Amino acid sequence: MTTFTDFGVPAVLSTALAELGITTPFPIQAATLPDSLAGRDVLGRGRTGSGKTYAFALPVLARLAASKSPRRPGRPRALILAPTRELATQIDATLAPLAAKLGLRTLTVFGGVGANPQIKGLKAGVDVLVACPGRLDDHLRNGHASLDAIEITVLDEADHMADLGFLPVVRRLMDQTPREGQRMLFSATLDNGVDVLVKRFLHKPVTHSVDSATEAPIEMSHHVLHVRGDDRFPVLVDLLSAPGRSVVFTRTKRRAKVLTRQLVQAGVPAVELHGNLAQNARNRNMAAFSEGTAGTLVATDIAARGIHVDDVALVIHADPPVEHKAYLHRSGRTARAGAAGTVITLMTDDQQSEVRDLTRKAGVRPKTSRTRPGDPLLAELAPGERTFVAPTAAPAPVATAAGTPRTGAARRTGRGRGPARPAETAVPEQNAGGGRRRGGSGQPRSNQPRSGQARTGQARTGQARSGQARTGSTPVHTTQSRSGGAAAFSSGTRVGGSRSGR
Known part of the structure; x- marks a missing residue:
């Protein structure tokens, strides 16, 4: 040797x-x-x-x-x-x-x-x-x-x-x-x-x-789950409530933060990673994912390259990417260094031709299956007992951009939430010109951790629960969104749609 x-x-x-x-x-x-x-x-x-x-x-x-x-x-x-x-x-x-x-x-x-x-x-x-x-x-x-x-x-x-x-x-x-x-x-x-x-x-x-970027690793299995629009979120919850680490990719920053909040409310500990999070928030969320406090990372393509966390068993394209290279880079978060991994793309009726073209250019031949919530196939793709963590009912005070704490009651939770100020102001990475760049002035929101009550059973799909969830012992930073409920996610994003950054 x-x-x-x-x-x-x-x-x-x-x-x-x-x-x-x-x-x-x-x-x-x-x-x-x-x-x-x-x-x-x-x-x-x-x-x-x-x-x-x-x-x-x-x-x-x-x-x-x-x-x-x-x-x-x-x-x-x-x-x-x-x-x-x-x-x-x-x-x-x-x-x-x-x-x-x-x-x-x-x-x-x-x-x-x-x-x-x-x-x-x-x-x-x-x-x-x-x-x-x-x-x-x-x-x-x-x-x-x-x-x-x-x-x-x-x-x-x-x-x-x-x-x-x-x-x-x-x-x-x-x-x-x-x-x-x-x-x-x-x-x-x-x-x-x-x-x-x-x-x-x-x-x-x-x-x-070595290891051509235009070819997927042989240790990686590819699946396309053909789902109805209103079944996307329940299917996703079922897959993510299984044991192990998973990375879920969305097309936009807004969908990443909305989906993260929905998953937490459904009992799936999740953190987000996208360009609207300040650096300390990115660090906190990556630490929570790496340490296992949160088993799911919901990310834009900012995480498709260069992010390595051991033992990511499952990558889910909640929004199929535009380019085949992005598909391969996203999928590369699993099956790393010779390990095995599973890649799943959620596809609705109007995305069939785009997904077919995407996988053909990526050089993969996924197994396509029509799937509904409760399908035994979901347990095969993500094996293990499903576990859900109840969100905390009374979240700790949150610092607004002006630095004034607001209580959980003042923030209101669930559907019908009033206009929300972003908890994290975007801090763009360097621009190509190297000159002066805009920086965020908002104060990062730091949610105090509370360990939820673990319980097993059927996933609650899309039904908002009151309260902002914390996962385990690591503070999790999120950004708020005005949209609530699973409908915002289930409505979907067409494969060829516009980008809104990372």
């Missing part, structure tokens, strides 16, 4: 990996490590979940440790660019324990949070900087950092950066790194201008393609 040490990974890193239960390299790691450790420019192509993070993290740390260059204030030695805050955070979580073994320091930089701690971290000196493009560009413009000491640059999920419009600022950042430095680019595809980055910044790159 080939080990990391066989590829030239330092013993201290191989031992640290073994302590984490990682002993055998994945294909993308085995393919790229000999070249990346030798200092060559590398172009790695592989779908999400194929193990790309360790493929670049190990050579970055090994080469920095070997170079013995001093750590200097405001002059990081390695740069890893990522398209989203969540991905940057996860990369750092992978890097930091290994870096500590070598006496190296890491730092994350992204928007949506205060800049001062990042500025202090840069001034203190950092070996590996993991950053989103826009906020890093701001720090450079303001003189808080320089990229002239960068020895290694990594672009992760480069195609996703292109999708988000970050290529101009990425080019500007790359131009500020030394031309003789090593550069690695990892991407699922080479479209959307990624090939321009390769030609401009990589010098005779060695290309390795």
